[in-house]
Amino acid sequence: GVGSPMAKAFGFVDYGGPETQEFLDRPPLEAGPGQLAIAVRVAGVNPVDWKIRRGFLGRERQLPAVMGQEASGVVQQVGPGVNGFTPGDEVFGQTAAGAFAEQTLLRAELSALKPEGVGFDQVATLCVSAATADDALRQLALGAGRTLLILGVAGGVGSVAAQLARRGGLTVIGTASDSNRAYVESLGATRIRYGDGVAERIAAAAPDGVDGVLDLVGGDALREVAGVFTDRTELVSTADPATAAEFGGQYVARSTTSETLAALAALVAAGELDPHITHRYPLGHAAEALAAVESGHSHGKVVLEVA
Ligand SMILES: NC(=O)c1ccc[n+]([C@@H]2O[C@H](COP(=O)([O-])OP(=O)(O)OC[C@H]3O[C@@H](n4cnc5c(N)ncnc54)[C@H](OP(=O)(O)O)[C@@H]3O)[C@@H](O)[C@H]2O)c1
Structure with missing residues (x-):
């Protein structure tokens, strides 16, 4: 009992x-x-x-x-x-x-x-935001040296995704408001202000384009960056599968197990994930x-x- x-x-x-x-x-x-x-x-x-x-x-x-x-x-x-x-x-x-x-x-x-x-x-x-970030990065499967754009990088999923992507050797740029600028930079990402002109700011920060996009916001926040997508850009979304599909993107499929959760906890214990x-x-x-x-x-x- x-x-x-x-x-x-x-x-x-x-x-x-x-x-x-x-x-x-x-x-x-x-x-x-x-x-x-x-x-x-x-x-x-x-x-x-x-x-x-x-x-x-x-x-x-x-x-x-x-x-x-x-x-x-x-x-x-x-x-x-x-x-x-x-x-x-x-x-x-x-x-x-x-x-x-x-x-x-x-x-x-x-x-x-x-x-x-x-x-x-x-x-x-770890179960919801961290494990989702882990699943999203596995689905994108970008190799070291590639560039990842995270829309909504300051939130729970984005904060972990940025850290895991940096650990995997990716360059990370992410959209967030001005109040989260220093926070996003502390995650090892380049912070881009969202809203008017965001596509131009991303293009300036990633002159060779982005290899992957992790969308955590959806709707107009996704549409307004579509100008930076190229044939090689992989897109996944946790927030808005319908809008992602308009741009050939996919919903993040969840594949969490006790083992993947234990691995995330081990990273936290080792001080490698906050x-x-x-x-x-x-x-x-x-x-x-x-x-x-x-x-x-x-x-x-x-x-x-x-x-
Ligand atoms: N399918 C799944 O398994 C799954 C799992 C986890 C999460 N999700 C979904 O994924 C989304 C994100 O989850 P979360 O836990 O990371 O959310 P969260 O912690 O609430 O964070 C949301 C973030 O979005 C940012 N934001 C708001 N409007 C924005 C815009 N127009 N452009 C860029 N950033 C913007 C905010 O930052 P600023 O203050 O800087 O604007 C905030 O930090 C939610 O829709 C959630 O339901 C799905």
Whole structure:
């Protein structure tokens, strides 16, 4: 068993705006097949959280629904058929039951052990943004010495993509607002201001053109840079598959496993990857954390510190 007191959680009671969000009490969840029950320590906050709440990704969820896709914490109970985890293990992973909660379930096949000496905050955001960045770079498969353009480089996915691409020997240029200039440069990327004239600024920074584009914004932000694409430019998008397809681009296919998550955590432990946790909120301030991400202009990662 996982104990009896009700656990505090944060979710939404109807599809819509932030006004549908509420604190909820729920009984502790038992780990089913393929699951780990955990006491949550830190949860990552992502754009997908508000996209789900707004109904952009379907309206089939049972409501109220606890929000949040990823968490780190301590294993309370290991479900049937799960190997490699024991109660007491410090872990992180993709949730099966919402992450903005004192207690939840992880999908064991999308979970890994937290390396010793690494904070719970440092691994809480690897499943969504870091693993997506990793998948995107694998899909682009650019060799060392090539030039990668990242649209929306200051966000959670972009911050990790820039670091991993630099590690792979790529030249990285990325679009971000003026307020994120120094931050983007600290990632080893050349910062380009987006908006009017952006294609000309990119062309000036990359006179030989760009070999790959990672689009994390979509829509007009993608259309306004299309002038720099050449026959050799590979395009992938996490944000807007329809607009990417207009330019021959592809959606980023997700291929995360426990092994790829463990590899990302090992990079963090070695000091070679920084998830850049920039904003921390206690669970009681979950609405503010979500609002920061929903603004579309947070940089680095926003997390909820649950315990
Ligand atoms: N399919 C998947 O598996 C998957 C996984 C992860 C993420 N995603 C999607 O990928 C997108 C990015 O996610 P994220 O977590 O990195 O978001 P995020 O952390 O919220 O960052 C968004 C960034 O976009 C920048 N931005 C806003 N408007 C811009 C524009 N016109 N041009 C350039 N940059 C702009 C903002 O920086 P400034 O303040 O500098 O404007 C901000 O740093 C979201 O749509 C998310 O849902 C998909």
